[in-house]
Amino acid sequence: MTSSHTIKARKTLDKIQPYSPGKPIWEVQKELGLDRVIKLASNENPLGPSPKAVAAIQNGLAELNRYPDADASALKKAIANKFQVTPQQVITTNGADELITLISEAFLEAGDEVIVPSPSFSEYDFGAHIMGATVVPVKFKEGFEYDVDALLAAVTEKTKIIYICTPNNPTGTYIPKSDLDTLVEAIDNVLVVIDAAYDHFADAADYTNGVEYINAGQSVVTLETFSKIYGIAGVRVGFGIAPESIIQSILKVKEPFNVNTLAQIAATAAIEDTEHVQTSQETNKAGREQLYKAFKDLGLTYVESMANFVLVQLGEDGEELYKQLMANGVIVRHGKIWDLPDYIRVSVGTTEENQFFIDVLKGLLVKQA
Numbered sequence: 001m002t003s004s005h006t007i008k009a010r011k012t013l014d015k016i017q018p019y020s021p022g023k024p025i026w027e028v029q030k031e032l033g034l035d036r037v038i039k040l041a042s043n044e045n046p047l048g049p050s051p052k053a054v055a056a057i058q059n060g061l062a063e064l065n066r067y068p069d070a071d072a073s074a075l076k077k078a079i080a081n082k083f084q085v086t087p088q089q090v091i092t093t094n095g096a097d098e099l100i101t102l103i104s105e106a107f108l109e110a111g112d113e114v115i116v117p118s119p120s121f122s123e124y125d126f127g128a129h130i131m132g133a134t135v136v137p138v139k140f141k142e143g144f145e146y147d148v149d150a151l152l153a154a155v156t157e158k159t160k161i162i163y164i165c166t167p168n169n170p171t172g173t174y175i176p177k178s179d180l181d182t183l184v185e186a187i188d189n190v191l192v193v194i195d196a197a198y199d200h201f202a203d204a205a206d207y208t209n210g211v212e213y214i215n216a217g218q219s220v221v222t223l224e225t226f227s228k229i230y231g232i233a234g235v236r237v238g239f240g241i242a243p244e245s246i247i248q249s250i251l252k253v254k255e256p257f258n259v260n261t262l263a264q265i266a267a268t269a270a271i272e273d274t275e276h277v278q279t280s281q282e283t284n285k286a287g288r289e290q291l292y293k294a295f296k297d298l299g300l301t302y303v304e305s306m307a308n309f310v311l312v313q314l315g316e317d318g319e320e321l322y323k324q325l326m327a328n329g330v331i332v333r334h335g336k337i338w339d340l341p342d343y344i345r346v347s348v349g350t351t352e353e354n355q356f357f358i359d360v361l362k363g364l365l366v367k368q369a
């Protein structure tokens, strides 16, 4: 029998850092013996899931002896209606995370280059690395604004994919439509993946999720998720919109039953729940303002956000303050994972959760002074 130690994993896996998720509430509660813990670390919907999605799941339980619809036809139709595209231009996945992996599997050869804004969502690097492709990070300009010239300068003959996360996680900044027009026009034979996971929160007039490029036949994929505004992160549904030929290639690497029955049912109901979407947008907008005001009062520098989180600079004690926030029952993300150790990223919660966070932070800063 061969010992398990002699079985070598693929070399490219050495480059992969495991994804670091936000700590769950129960774990922090248990570890620190706290009664109250709030989680503002994973950009979830603080109002809970779409009530329509919850009701639809309850009604769908009796059918669980059946395999899911491999084509997710009802969900794809609902998405197509919402985005004014055809169902053939839509693919549904087990969270947007899976779509990033599938895009990587469908389009990347070993040695290809993938341009990734830096700092941004870590799954783009993961997708590139599992395929043996090279990540080419491109830094943001001052204020974490997109640098289109730098992105274009990074394109080489080996470039296969450019990721544009807009609004960008973790900075909350977005790429204005005119800059995205320039980028999409300027490049050939490169797939532009526009990650619009947070698009419902972007209220700038010159914001776009890029669906118009797809309708114009450009090689663009718009990536979306049900985990943020729709509040159903727990059932895992994401989707992509792209020209049909691109969708066909991605479908070749997809598992047949990648989106489970309850997820399909929940997402189909959630996308029609305009009341929940609108309330979530209003809550988020008010919550961002609440946080901005508090940060100004505390003399802290923050990045204006088009998403449901805010990046705020705490200075050289960033890591200590992050730990102290946790010790006081507030889970946020420390910026170390994005090479921003002076910063934390805080998700926008309910008014009351935001206030709890602000009060704890204020107390810590006063103690420090």
Ligand SMILES: Cc1ncc(COP(=O)(O)O)c(C=O)c1O
Residues within 6 Å of the ligand: 042, 043, 094, 095, 096, 097, 098, 121, 165, 168, 169, 195, 197, 224, 225, 226, 227, 233, 236, 237, 238
């Ligand atoms: C920018 C971005 N894209 C994609 C995702 C993944 O979403 P999902 O929960 O659908 O896998 C996230 C999740 O945090 C994200 O921040």
